[in-house]
Amino acid sequence: MxxxxxxxxxxxxxxxxxxxxxxxxxxxxxxxxxxxxxxxxxxxxxxxxxxxxxxxxxxxxxxxxxxxxxxxxxxxxxxxxxxxxxxxxxxxxxxxxxxxxxxxxxxxxxxxxxxxxxxxxxxxxxxxxxxxxxxxxxxxxxxxxxxxxxxxxxxxxxxxxxxxxxxxxxxxxxxxxxxxxxxxxxxxxxxxxxxxxxxxxxxxxxxxxxxxxxxxxxxxxxxxxxxxxxxxxxxxxxxxxxxxxxxxxxxxxxxxGEQTPELELRDRLQLAREHLLLLWEDKGAAGLLQARKHLGWYLADQPDYQDLRQHLLRSEDLSQSLDLLDAAIASVVC
Ligand SMILES: Cc1cc2nc3c(=O)[nH]c(=O)nc-3n(C[C@H](O)[C@H](O)[C@H](O)COP(=O)(O)O)c2cc1C
Known part of the structure; x- marks a missing residue:
């Protein structure tokens, strides 16, 4: 081989x-x-x-x-x-x-x-x-x-x-x-x-x-x-x-032998946003519900983002979740 x-x-x-x-x-x-x-x-x-x-x-x-x-x-x-x-x-x-x-x-x-x-x-x-x-x-x-x-x-x-x-x-x-x-x-x-x-x-x-x-x-x-x-x-x-x-x-x-650097916070939030959209496109409202746990996992080890995490876990519509994520992405200091 x-x-x-x-x-x-x-x-x-x-x-x-x-x-x-x-x-x-x-x-x-x-x-x-x-x-x-x-x-x-x-x-x-x-x-x-x-x-x-x-x-x-x-x-x-x-x-x-x-x-x-x-x-x-x-x-x-x-x-x-x-x-x-x-x-x-x-x-x-x-x-x-x-x-x-x-x-x-x-x-x-x-x-x-x-x-x-x-x-x-x-x-x-x-x-x-x-x-x-x-x-x-x-x-x-x-x-x-x-x-x-x-x-x-x-x-x-x-x-x-x-x-x-x-x-x-x-x-x-x-x-x-x-x-x-x-x-x-x-x-x-x-x-x-x-x-x-x-x-x-x-x-x-x-x-x-x-x-x-x-x-x-x-x-x-x-x-x-x-x-x-x-x-x-x-x-x-x-x-x-x-x-x-x-x-x-x-x-x-x-x-x-190459190491992949951990995702920067902004990229991780972007990925969470993309995952949310994929689930929405694939499953509609059921996908939104499923997205909650994923969004929680993306933010689990981010102490400064636990409020956002809680809001996302309660969010009931796509635009609200996207707004929350977009605001968080925009606020990340490079
Ligand atoms: C949410 C969740 C769902 C799982 N579903 C399956 C499954 O459908 N089939 C399976 O073989 N193992 C399933 N597992 C077990 C994992 O595949 C894996 O064997 C286990 O988590 C140990 O590996 P880890 O320490 O890398 O998590 C699941 C585990 C979790 C946490």
Whole structure:
């Protein structure tokens, strides 16, 4: 495989080559995680701008609801490479939904076996599959047999206790072609620190690529994690909230050693404004409501802008939000 142009000594050499996932070749080893309620078309557009080669995912979809036609998938050429993430507990339903995603242009199918939310686990989906390895295996086998694109799994260390070592090997044997591992158990939720040591151990046992996930919020985190775990790549989650350039910044750093400067406040406000407009254009009033949380994230670490943040969180129409942001942008002292 061709090597990327510039090599930084701190980065293991194999990480500067493309990543092969079954028949799929990824030209970036930095992935954007699926984020329910977040990774819609608007968010993805902003991530994609600075990360043209990273694999990104559409929002997680319930296989049964997807088949029932609740939402229609449409993965456009400029969104590529993009994967679909599914959850559910019925192998045949998941397989049929995966076929639909493949037909809509997804480059891979990711099976969610890590979501801790009770409305998902109550129905034996997400991280509940950590407690039902036979069902998890049947799902991977059924989906892998149904599509010609790679099938990947995203999971956690275990339900309460760590069970990932055996589980990961079972998933690989069932036909998973990449494993993304979030270094927390289901019972940890999102608290505490992700334990990358388990990622190291899983990586040493599998021959499919392993992607490390959990607390990778900067290029330095990514390099530390890759060096420590030997993982084949990293996936960013919460670090991209209010910072959709994170994946691109890490990718650039891995490929070239170059650091991307943090956005100046004015640019961050401009980006928040653009995100708001994208959501409005895509979803109208529903997009405005969704924009509130994004605007909150863009301003979360700005102590001088908490009043603005509160006003934006309460704003009920587009022009009011735009006026607030425009005034803030105009008032930023260079
Ligand atoms: C708002 C939110 C939504 C999420 N939605 C999904 C999802 O749909 N599918 C999934 O696999 N993980 C989902 N996750 C988990 C993240 O993808 C990621 O595994 C987790 O946040 C750990 O990575 P981080 O420390 O980089 O955030 C979600 C997390 C958050 C905070």
């Amino acid at each position: 061709a090597e990327f142009a510039v090599v930084d000594r701190a980065i293991p050499a194999h990480l500067q080559t493309p990543l092969q996932v079954g028949s799929l070749i990824l030209h970036s080893r930095v992935l954007q995680s699926p984020l329910a309620g977040v990774s819609d078309r608007s968010f993805r557009q902003l991530v994609r701008r600075s990360a043209p080669q990273s694999l990104i995912f559409a929002e997680m979809a319930h296989a049964g609801l997807q088949l029932a036609g609740r939402d229609r998938w449409e993965f456009l050429p400029h969104e590529q490479p993009i994967g679909a993430q599914l959850f559910g507990d019925q192998p045949a339903t998941l397989a049929a939904a995966a076929q639909q995603a493949e037909a809509a242009g997804a480059v891979c199918i990711d099976l969610n076996m890590g979501c801790p939310v009770s409305k998902v686990t109550r129905k034996r989906g997400g991280s509940a599959l950590l407690r039902e390895p036979e069902l998890a295996i049947a799902i991977v086998q059924a989906v892998a047999a149904a599509v010609s694109i790679p099938v990947t799994v995203k999971t956690r260390l275990g339900w309460e206790q760590v069970t990932i070592l055996d589980f990961a090997q079972q998933l690989e044997a069932a036909g998973a072609q990449l494993l993304t591992l979030h270094g927390r158990s289901r019972s940890q939720g999102y608290s505490g620190q992700a334990d990358w040591n388990w990622i190291t151990r899983v990586k040493s046992r599998l021959s499919i690529p392993v992607i490390a996930n959990g607390d990778i919020n900067s290029p330095a985190d990514a390099i530390a994690c890759l060096q420590q775990t030997g993982a084949d790549g990293v996936m960013c989650g919460r670090g991209s909230l209010g910072n959709p350039g994170l994946v691109g910044a890490i990718d650039r750093s891995l490929k070239t």
